Amino acid sequence: MKLTNTFCILLLFFSAAAQDGPVRQLKEQARESGRFIDELDGKTDGLRRQADADYAYLENLYIHYHTHPELSFYEKETSKRMAEELRKIGFDVTEKVGGNGVVGVLKNGEGPTILVRADMDALPIVEETGKPYASTVTTQDEAGNTVGVMHACGHDIHMTVWAGAARRLAAMKGEWKGTLVFIGQPAEERSGGAKAMLADGLYERFPVPDYAIALHDTPDLPAGMVGYCSGYSLANVDMMDITVFGKGGHGAAPQTTQDPVLLASRMVVALQSIVSREISPLDPAVVTVGSIHGGTKGNIIPDEVRLELTMRSYSDEVRMALIEKIKRICNGVAMSAGLTEEKYPEYKLREEYTPSVYNDPQLTERIRQVFIQTLGSGNVRQMPPGMVGEDFARYGRTEEQVPILLFWLGASDPELFEAAQRGALSLPSLHSSGFAPMPEPTIKTGVLAMTCAVLELLRR
Ligand SMILES: [Zn+2]
Numbered sequence: 256m257k258l259t260n261t262f263c264i265l266l267l268f269f270s271a272a273a274q275d276g277p278v279r280q281l282k283e284q285a286r287e288s289g290r291f292i293d294e295l296d297g298k299t300d301g302l303r304r305q306a307d308a309d310y311a312y313l314e315n316l317y318i319h320y321h322t323h324p325e326l327s328f329y330e331k332e333t334s335k336r337m338a339e340e341l342r343k344i345g346f347d348v349t350e351k352v353g354g355n356g357v358v359g360v361l362k363n364g365e366g367p368t369i370l371v372r373a374d375m376d377a378l379p380i381v382e383e384t385g386k387p388y389a390s391t392v393t394t395q396d397e398a399g400n401t402v403g404v405m406h407a408c409g410h411d412i413h414m415t416v417w418a419g420a421a422r423r424l425a426a427m428k429g430e431w432k433g434t435l436v437f438i439g440q441p442a443e444e445r446s447g448g449a450k451a452m453l454a455d456g457l458y459e460r461f462p463v464p465d466y467a468i469a470l471h472d473t474p475d476l477p478a479g480m481v482g483y484c485s486g487y488s489l490a491n492v493d494m495m496d497i498t499v500f501g502k503g504g505h506g507a508a509p510q511t512t513q514d515p516v517l518l519a520s521r522m523v524v525a526l527q528s529i530v531s532r533e534i535s536p537l538d539p540a541v542v543t544v545g546s547i548h549g550g551t552k553g554n555i556i557p558d559e560v561r562l563e564l565t566m567r568s569y570s571d572e573v574r575m576a577l578i579e580k581i582k583r584i585c586n587g588v589a590m591s592a593g594l595t596e597e598k599y600p601e602y603k604l605r606e607e608y609t610p611s612v613y614n615d616p617q618l619t620e621r622i623r624q625v626f627i628q629t630l631g632s633g634n635v636r637q638m639p640p641g642m643v644g645e646d647f648a649r650y651g652r653t654e655e656q657v658p659i660l661l662f663w664l665g666a667s668d669p670e671l672f673e674a675a676q677r678g679a680l681s682l683p684s685l686h687s688s689g690f691a692p693m694p695e696p697t698i699k700t701g702v703l704a705m706t707c708a709v710l711e712l713l714r715r
């Protein structure tokens with residue numbers, strides 16, 4: 256296309272005028288960020304050397320956490336150790352916030368407040384990694400069964416990186432201004448910890464953060480890499496128990512009964528039409544009936560059947576729609592069988608709901624740039640959203656509307672990861688008895704990434 260000179264001049268004029276508005280603002284932001292990134296470039300080497308020098312300390316800490324796992328809500332010793340780690344580098348530490356929660360505050364002049372969270376609980380799993388430092392811990396669960404205990408979700412990596420980043424930031428107070436709020440959160444696996452810490456005044460008794468950051472390790476990336484997902488990244492997680500009522504009797508005389516086994520079966524099938532027919536295909540959602548129990552014997556029609564469901568979604572609208580539609584459909588099935596209203600199913604939505612993680616897009620982009628600069632673009636990967644849950648979401652869901660970011664930290668041995676990519680083997684997932692992060696590159700990368708992310712938000 257050929258443009259006349261006059262047209263070109265006009266175009267230049269308009270683009271210059273446009274720069275007075277948001278365009279100029281954006282450019283300034285980019286310049287500011289670029290300047291920081293140049294500075295960071297100079298500092299990264301030093302930071303990397305310091306992180307390397309601190310690794311022996313952190314490895315001991317990791318092995319301590321790994322060999323002393325504690326179940327959700329029972330993280331007494333773990334939380335004590337987390338508090339100790341912060342106290343000895345000058346944080347003002349408060350324990351027992353929302354149960355076993357730990358809050359460490361480090362003030363360093365006027366500036367933003369950044370919350371960094373690590374979760375601390377382990378899972379009731381017997382470790383089968385074969386590592387020399389594998390957990391041999393057993394305990395009694397709440398039902399009185401003896402269970403193995405293992406950091407199979409890698410929260411020991413999170414706690415170690417958290418301490419490592421705190422140590423780096425405390426050692427370089429000349430490089431930043433503001434307030435650090437480092438929190439150790441209990442009971443992530445049972446989705447109660449974040450809620451309990453907030454209910455115990457996390458945002459009233461301590462400085463309210465301008466941003467909240469956390470990381471989660473993953474076998475889906477090799478150690479040395481980090482991943483990010485902007486916007487909705489993890490799902491709303493709900494659990495519902497449904498009791499389906501009928502009228503029991505002899506299996507040979509079904510005409511005298513109202514068979515709840517048949518009703519429950521119809522419900523399981525009918526519920527699958529919610530996602531396929533009633534929710535937009537552009538809104539991700541899951542309805543799974545994971546448990547169905549009723550009856551004792553083939554020739555007895557029971558009085559009731561129990562269903563256990565899990566539902567996943569991203570938006571609150573879809574979440575509420577799923578709950579309402581499940582009730583409507585099951586009530587409809589009961590009605591069609593001739594049951595009267597008092598015999599309609601009973602619904603119990605479990606309280607241990609986890610809200611979806613929404614990674615603030617601006618914050619994600621800002622930190623992504625820092626990761627690229629720190630780790631190289633080949634080590635920063637966009638990750639797809641998932642339908643599992645993480646209660647870190649709650650720190651961004653209060654009236655303060657704190658922008659949050661949960662990023663992924665690669666934890667797989669790069670050689671095994673590569674073999675898995677070729678299909679030569681499959682890597683154990685999180686929550687598996689074989690999940691074994693590769694400590695050194697994972698922890699070092701985590702410390703570097705987290706420290707640089709916080710420095711970016713607190714730059715002088
Ligand atoms: Zn987990």
Ligand SMILES: [Zn+2]
Nearest residue numbers: 408410443471
């Ligand atoms: Zn986890």
